[in-house]
Amino acid sequence: MNQPQSSSPTYTVAVLGLGAMGLPMATRLASKLTVHGFDINGARLELAAAAGIVVFDSAQGAAAGADAVLLAVRNGDQLREVLFGHNGISEVLRPGAVVIMTSTVGIEDVTAVAARLAEHGVQLVDAPLSGGPVRAGQGDLLIVVGAEPAARATAQPVLDLLASTLSVIGDKPGDGQAFKTVNQLLCGVHIAVAAEALALAGALGLDVESTLATLSSGAAGSFMLANRGPRMLEAYTEDGAEVLSRLDIFVKDMGIVTTAARGLGLATPVASAAEQVYLIGQAAGLAAADDSAVIKVVAPQATA
Template identity: 75%
Template sequence: MSTTTVAVLGLGAMGLPMATRLATELTVHGFDISAERMELARAAGISTFQNARETVSGADALLLAVRNGEQLDSVLFGETGVAQSLKPGAVVILTSTVGLDAVPATAARLGELGVGLVDAPLSGGPVRAGEGDLLIVVGAEPAELAKVRPVLELLASTLSIVGDKPGDGQALKTVNQLLCGVHIAAAAEALALAEKLGLDQETTLQALQAGAANSFMLGNRGPRMLQAYAEEGAEVLSRLDIFVKDMGIVTSAARALHLSTPVASAAEQLYLLGEAHDLAAADDSAVIKVLAPKSAK
């Protein structure tokens, strides 16, 4: 593994801890437009470069986290895209949730250059990324997966191979995000109702977590929902507008299949309302403020 070189473009909240984790056993190249993030990367043993193309040149794998399909296309094939700088036989590891449509076309274009694509959307925040405790679901041709499996295993405590073609990972992540988005919205409704009923929200949260109503999202987002009305709000660990994007992917996929998803659609509207109330950059736990906007003490 020590002979493997991984390039990481974007050293933000997730990129830097993932690159740092990989640098414990691999050679890691990194690039970010922020000089501060580049300095932190160098301190973590990551080799930094002047631009993205230099960063990926000669790398065996490119770990890529982008916001959506349009950004994926721009990073790889745009005016300053890096696809042409990847060596034949290299593999792009796509860790983002970009939806079902973008990935097969991207895999085909990379294939023309002799570059593979491993569709590997992940779940887990920055702390779990730095500890190698992520959930990663993978759709990839077996030969391409074999090249980068050690990279993925360094990052994941749970690595689920869900299909043998790019796009399969996106499909499972779409199902995952349906449940996550609905669970956050349901937790917000429950805690908003508790307050309106005159219950102490913290006590309510503790009681709910001890019973059948508990869920990962209730336990994870619930405490942050209790901080939503403070002047500084909850720490932003997952932006609300990420679920605007992800629930849009969910409902678009379902609509294309003529599948009714009324609960997911209702949750999507809640995140859209949050975005309309200037909460796009807030932590997604702030969605409770859409349900109970007058609850601030």
């Protein structure tokens, strides 16, 4: 299944998972680096091959000999399975390679995995990112990094191509997760409260579209209101809003936030309330919907 590539730069990165984010990131990286790719979906492999990515029929095959492996997984269990499970890639990673972890899975999972990888001579670069598929393909992501300086240096060719804003938040794995936990607290609360505000506007008989435009230009505006607000209005259409970020991602992320805070003895009543809203949405069958559909938790039917 391996496809030849016309140019073979000396630096090789394996991208495991060629979904909505993985494929545009891999395509962006292939503009300058040798990129190995793997996905369980054959159609995604075909798209990757057409984009100049060297495709493999196994994760181990893609990761063998790579300087860096880029992972985007759903949670800590998936992270451990990819690395250490049956046919896990830790068995084939060369000493000195780095694993770049771009997902939000929580501090404890990342620090534990980093310790296990170190036994193989491999370092973990904790690099959670923000941005969507379009920005990923343009190298316009926000990436925060927690990793030892040597590991950051090895990962730098990958990070430089993907990020327009790259912030080193700390010198050890887990620091990136800590920052992203704080970030997701704010994002999750902002989306939930934006839903309440627009639902209230509709219930009061206001024109919701003009209310949204006016709010977004004033002191009450936020990125999440401006970004998710229009999609919240689409939630009531027959097909709903395009799924750019699933609602159950915030079930996971707000769970990470409240678990971390509880472990520190820190009260987070607003984040905890927002977590319940996402949980209600998930229970109502909205798990796979765009997270903007959270407005249907407080207003199941459009009110204006």
